């Protein structure tokens with residue numbers, strides 16, 4: 001594992017705190033908050049080569 005997500009890591013869509021790091025290729029990596037990770041989950045699962053999920057750190061769900 002290269003690094004863990006921190007409070008400084010931000011969602012690429014909304015700027016919220018990132019809990020998911022999705023690697024698409026060697027030089028393309030996107031961060032998502034729990035909300036956007038859920039929204040893009042189906043598409044992500046087909047495209048990513050590595051998914052780093054820290055949503056278990058959430059104590060409450062956004063829904």
Ligand SMILES: [Zn+2]
Nearest residue numbers: 011014033036
């Ligand atoms: Zn977001």
